[in-house]
Amino acid sequence: MPGTTEMMVILLIAVLLFGANKIPKLARSTGEAMGEFQKGRTEVEQELEEMKEGGSDTATEETADTTTETSTTEETSSESSKSSN
Structure with missing residues (x-):
């Protein structure tokens, strides 16, 4: 943390570079x-x-959707094979 003397030097340099009017802006x-x-x-x-x-x-919803689709596909396959016989 800069001391009081260092802060005064920094403030003086800022005033010289930017001017007193521009420092608040x-x-x-x-x-x-x-x-x-x-x-x-x-x-x-x-x-x-x-x-x-x-x-x-x-991710949980996608897993649930995939499980539902798999069950539906298996049921459809079972029904198709039963009706074929």
Whole structure:
């Protein structure tokens, strides 16, 4: 963590580079950018969580659908072989 002297030097350099009028605008735009970044990160984390939760539900549903289709196919095959005899 920089001390008081280092912070004063950094502030002085910032004033010389950007001018006293532009520093509040620069700070505001930096804050807005950080807010947007945090918002985007939160949205991505939520989407990943939803995909993780939805992925396990989808896998279970697909397994159930496959089981139902297999049972239906077996029943149809049994009925076809009975009617052939």
